[in-house]
Amino acid sequence: MGDYVGVGTDLPDWRNIVIPVELRYKDDGDVPGEHYYPHIRRPKDEDSTISAEDEYLLMKKQVQDSKGFDIDFTKFRCIFNYKPVNLDDNQYALEPETTREFMARLSMESLEGFNEINSTNYVFVKVIKANFHFSAGIMFYITFQGKLLSDYVLKQFQTKVICYCAEPDFISCELKPEKRVHSIEAADKEDPKKPRLTDTGAI
Numbered sequence: 001m002g003d004y005v006g007v008g009t010d011l012p013d014w015r016n017i018v019i020p021v022e023l024r025y026k027d028d029g030d031v032p033g034e035h036y037y038p039h040i041r042r043p044k045d046e047d048s049t050i051s052a053e054d055e056y057l058l059m060k061k062q063v064q065d066s067k068g069f070d071i072d073f074t075k076f077r078c079i080f081n082y083k084p085v086n087l088d089d090n091q092y093a094l095e096p097e098t099t100r101e102f103m104a105r106l107s108m109e110s111l112e113g114f115n116e117i118n119s120t121n122y123v124f125v126k127v128i129k130a131n132f133h134f135s136a137g138i139m140f141y142i143t144f145q146g147k148l149l150s151d152y153v154l155k156q157f158q159t160k161v162i163c164y165c166a167e168p169d170f171i172s173c174e175l176k177p178e179k180r181v182h183s184i185e186a187a188d189k190e191d192p193k194k195p196r197l198t199d200t201g202a203i
Contacts, residue, residue, distance in 0.1 A: 015162065015171050018067050019135055021060045022081040026052045031079065039086040040073035052078050068141040069158045069176075071131055085130035085140065092138070103127045107144040110159035110173040122146040125154060137164040143176065 025031045028044075055078045062071045063082055073084050085092060085103065093102035108124040115122055125145035132140050140161045145154050156176035161168050 014135070015169075018063060019081070019133060019139070021056065021063050023052060023056050023059075023078055024081060025079040035091075036079060038073055038076075038079065038083045039089065040084045042074055042077045044077065050077070056080075067158075068131060068133075068139075068160075069143055081133045082131055083133065085132055087127065087130070092132075100127065103130050103140070103142055104144075106140065106161050106168055106170075107142055107157070107159060109168070110142075110161060110170045111144075111146055111157065113170055114157070114173040121149050122155070122157075123149055128156065135162065137162045 025036070031037065055076050058075060059071070059080050059082065068082065071082060071084070085099065087100040087103060090099050092099045097105070104124065104127050107127055111122055111124050114120070123146060125147055128143045128145060130140055130142040132138055140159075140163065142159050142161065144157050144159070146157050147154050157173060158176050159173040160171040162171060163169075
């Protein structure tokens with residue numbers, strides 16, 4: 001198992017921050033090779049009114065909001081430094097291991113560190129998706145499922161791992177934040193008797 005950084009360790013800033021979005025290629029004619037294309041991409045004939053600047057701003061927002069984990073690549077035609085990992089393409093793994101197996105191994109090892117830090121006993125279930133960018137190595141943002149040995153409730157985890165050649169450093173592993181309830185209707189379903197503020201226009 002590679003080094004597990006975990007929570008509360010003093011790290012160089014670049015491993016903790018969200019790496020800024022970079023627009024690499026605007027037009028297909030500028031792309032130097034097929035391997036630069038992400039395997040998930042907006043079709044060429046879909047909504048051609050979206051500008052490269054619009055895509056950049058949207059990519060920047062999605063990266064910042066999700067810290068690099070949740071990016072909807074079907075919204076983008078341009079090519080950025082953030083890309084999705086193709087779990088069925090073995091360019092990220094060394095034979096005989098496949099990319100899917102490699103992402104699973106990184107997830108399982110990061111979950112071991114999570115369990116050790118939090119005194120839990122979660123077990124790995126499967127990889128859901130992964131993104132990456134190059135940064136003194138390959139930085140992976142992996143979303144995977146896990147569950148406690150004592151029940152069958154699936155939880156989503158997010159782990160951030162940087163690989164130098166084939167050696168991983170585990171930067172973080174956390175439960176994926178749950179979406180907050182914003183609507184009054186949704187809040188009432190949780191506790192209809194709970195007092196709430198209403199917009200009456202009064203100050």
